[in-house]
Amino acid sequence: WPGADSHWRAPRGRKAAGRPGAGPGAPPGPGPHQDTGDILQQIMAITDQSLDEAQARKHALNCHRMKPALFSVLCEIKEKTVLSIRGIQEEDPPDAQLMRLDNMLLAEGVSGPEKRGRGGPSAVAATSGGCPNDNSIEHSDYRAKLSQIRQIYHSELEKYEQACSEFTTHVMNLLREQSRTRPISPKEIERMVNIIHGKFSTIQMQLKQSTCEAVMILRSRFLDARRKRRNFSKQATEVLNEYFYSHLSNPYPSEEAKEELAKKGGITVSQVSNWFGNKRIRYKKNMGKFQEEANIYAAKTAVDATTVVAQGNQANSPSTPSSGKSGPSHQS
DNA sequence: GCGCATGATTACAC
DNA sequence: GTGTAATCATGCGC
Numbered sequence: 001w002p003g004a005d006s007h008w009r010a011p012r013g014r015k016a017a018g019r020p021g022a023g024p025g026a027p028p029g030p031g032p033h034q035d036t037g038d039i040l041q042q043i044m045a046i047t048d049q050s051l052d053e054a055q056a057r058k059h060a061l062n063c064h065r066m067k068p069a070l071f072s073v074l075c076e077i078k079e080k081t082v083l084s085i086r087g088i089q090e091e092d093p094p095d096a097q098l099m100r101l102d103n104m105l106l107a108e109g110v111s112g113p114e115k116r117g118r119g120g121p122s123a124v125a126a127t128s129g130g131c132p133n134d135n136s137i138e139h140s141d142y143r144a145k146l147s148q149i150r151q152i153y154h155s156e157l158e159k160y161e162q163a164c165s166e167f168t169t170h171v172m173n174l175l176r177e178q179s180r181t182r183p184i185s186p187k188e189i190e191r192m193v194n195i196i197h198g199k200f201s202t203i204q205m206q207l208k209q210s211t212c213e214a215v216m217i218l219r220s221r222f223l224d225a226r227r228k229r230r231n232f233s234k235q236a237t238e239v240l241n242e243y244f245y246s247h248l249s250n251p252y253p254s255e256e257a258k259e260e261l262a263k264k265g266g267i268t269v270s271q272v273s274n275w276f277g278n279k280r281i282r283y284k285k286n287m288g289k290f291q292e293e294a295n296i297y298a299a300k301t302a303v304d305a306t307t308v309v310a311q312g313n314q315a316n317s318p319s320t321p322s323s324g325k326s327g328p329s330h331q332s
Numbered sequence: 333g334c335g336c337a338t339g340a341t342t343a344c345a346c
Numbered sequence: 347g348t349g350t351a352a353t354c355a356t357g358c359g360c
Contacts, residue, residue, distance in 0.1 A: 229339045229356045252349085273348085274340060281351065282338090 035066060058181055074183035098201075101208040108215045110150045146215070153211045157204065164200035168193050232275075236265030240275050244283075245297035251280055 042061065046054050061067060105111040175189045232240075239261055244251050253261060258272045265272070283290050 231338065231357065271339075275338090277349065277351095278339070280349085285351095 036070060039064060039066060039070060062180060071183055075185040075188075078183050079185060079187065095205075098205055098208070101205065101212055104212050104215075105153075105208060108212075109146065110153055110211055110215060149211060149214050153207065156207050160200060160204055160207065164197065167200075168196050171196060232265065232267060232271075236267050239265045240272065240279070241293065241297050242301065244276070244279055245294050246301050248294065251276060251283075 039061065042057060046057055049057060064070075102111065171192060172189055175184050175192060178184055179189070231237075243253060243257070243261055247253070253272070253276060255269075258269050258276075262269045262272045267275075
């Protein structure tokens with residue numbers, strides 16, 4: 001080490017103090033303790049020097065034969081003191097909130113595979129009032145907005161991940177570079193990477209949180225919309241009333257009958273169930289009020305039955321074409 | 333704006 | 347899960 005030798009042998013103001021064999025030409029560091037002491041002194045004093053001087057000293061220190069041994073000892077000391085304390089403090093408990101957010105985003109179809117068809121809010125849409133077209137409009141609107149949220153979420157997440165990866169690589173390179181001049185063990189680099197990932201996952205959690213909030217707002221708006229009541233069409237009310245009054249002794253349509261009524265009225269099965277629930281209780285509470293209505297539908301049913309009979313007779317007569325109203329009967 | 337009608341929701345019982 | 351009863355919230359005619 002021709003160039004570096006002078007540095008080792010001539011520390012400021014402490015030139016080979018009482019060190020045998022440390023004179024010019026002698027191999028550096030005959031006594032391990034004194035040699036190490038010298039090196040440490042030089043390291044301590046390096047900040048007092050000018051930049052050029054310090055650079056030269058650093059280079060010399062790097063080339064010292066004791067450097068690898070000293071370096072690993074310093075790494076070990078650092079590991080045992082500072083890092084071990086920090087390590088204990090930074091043991092993260094499993095983050096329940098993050099898990100909750102992840103689960104919610106998954107359930108809402110924001111993260112994970114995109115949900116298609118009848119899932120999630122579509123079931124809610126099926127129970128909303130009004131014509132079926134309105135449901136599909138609300139549904140497609142909801143899905144479009146959810147898809148927008150999903151898109152933003154993934155794009156932001158990707159950005160964060162890319163930034164995290166770039167920053168981690170940068171810091172790792174920096175630490176590797178610095179590990180040539182100060183005690184940075186691979187373990188410490190790894191720990192630093194974990195810290196960076198931790199910081200970025202905090203940012204990601206904020207993103208997840210705001211995404212969840214956006215979904216909740218969208219959902220609440222959508223759920224509010226379902227309460228908007230629209231009266232059934234005349235056709236639907238007619239079909240339901242006909243069934244109700246023709247089954248007055250037992251106004252409990254079977255599942256099949258409900259489906260049939262729903263189809264005829266252009267409403268959902270649950271709307272049929274709601275209607276019958278309301279009708280039964282309201283009829284029972286005020287039979288007098290519904291009497292007129294009951295008479296009208298009873299007469300209507302009778303007319304329908306007569307029409308069907310008449311049509312049957314006409315069909316049997318070869319000379320008469322079918323003429324009456326089309327009207328499938330709702331016979332009980 | 334008011335009152336009634338009506339579809340939807342909720343709590344409860346079975 | 348279904349039905350009942352009460353209630354809410356909106357539509358609609360006046």
